[in-house]
Amino acid sequence: MREFKDTYRHKGLRMQLVKLLQQKGITDENVLDAIKNIPRHFFLDSAFDKIAYEDRAFPIGEDQTISQPYTVAYQTQLLQIKRSDKVLEIGTGSVYQASVLAEMGARVFTIERQKKLFELNKNFILKSKYPNIKFFYGDGFEGLPTFAPFDKIIITAAAPFIPPKLIQQLKDGGLMVIPVDEGNNQRMLRITKMADGSLQEEAFDLFSFVPMLTGRNG
Numbered sequence: 001m002r003e004f005k006d007t008y009r010h011k012g013l014r015m016q017l018v019k020l021l022q023q024k025g026i027t028d029e030n031v032l033d034a035i036k037n038i039p040r041h042f043f044l045d046s047a048f049d050k051i052a053y054e055d056r057a058f059p060i061g062e063d064q065t066i067s068q069p070y071t072v073a074y075q076t077q078l079l080q081i082k083r084s085d086k087v088l089e090i091g092t093g094s095v096y097q098a099s100v101l102a103e104m105g106a107r108v109f110t111i112e113r114q115k116k117l118f119e120l121n122k123n124f125i126l127k128s129k130y131p132n133i134k135f136f137y138g139d140g141f142e143g144l145p146t147f148a149p150f151d152k153i154i155i156t157a158a159a160p161f162i163p164p165k166l167i168q169q170l171k172d173g174g175l176m177v178i179p180v181d182e183g184n185n186q187r188m189l190r191i192t193k194m195a196d197g198s199l200q201e202e203a204f205d206l207f208s209f210v211p212m213l214t215g216r217n218g
């Protein structure tokens with residue numbers, strides 16, 4: 001059985017990571033605090049223990065990745081998370097992004113299409129710490145109509161287009177942060193659903209995500 005320890009060395013490395021994220025332009029103190037508090041090395045194979053706090057993505061099995069901390073911080077900052085926001089996440093992966101949202105006090109509904117990753121997440125190490133994360137196995141293009149509407153929606157895979165069903169499941173005044181394909185990369189977009197149902201779109205930087213795929217796998 002693997003022993004999970006969060007040592008002073010790990011905490012020190014997290015402080016350095018937070019400084020780096022600040023230098024890269026992350027200013028939301030709540031986002032920075034969440035990253036400071038969450039032991040990212042718990043989300044990775046023990047082989048990555050020494051490098052878990054480098055600002056890079058890592059493989060987590062099933063050809064998937066845990067997003068780069070900068071990307072997690074960037075998307076979370078754009079979401080303007082408030083305590084008790086109801087948030088839908090597409091692409092649970094390692095549960096790191098969901099944990100950042102949960103640490104900030106959001107109620108998180110997260111969907112994963114890979115059965116194996118979904119099953120692994122049943123034993124998610126910080127499950128009792130974050131009862132505010134609810135796990136679903138399904139196709140993110142469909143969203144979670146029974147739990148809609150959501151204050152915020154975050155997509156953590158490369159979307160070929162803005163999924164119309166997810167727009168339907170967004171509250172009036174709600175925000176969606178989504179990386180949409182542009183050439184070989186994705187443009188980070190923030191969509192605001194206005195009170196009259198119209199959409200306002202803001203464009204940010206380019207990123208590189210694994211693809212958002214249709215249907216369930218497993």
Ligand code: SAH
Pocket residue numbers: 064065066067090091092093094095096097098111112113114117138139140141156157210211212213214215
């Ligand atoms: N948020 C994750 C990043 C995961 S990478 C983290 O913090 O670690 C993207 C994830 O999206 C992968 O696990 C992939 O299987 C999942 N995914 C891709 N298309 C999907 C879809 N249509 N519905 C749900 N999950 C999807």
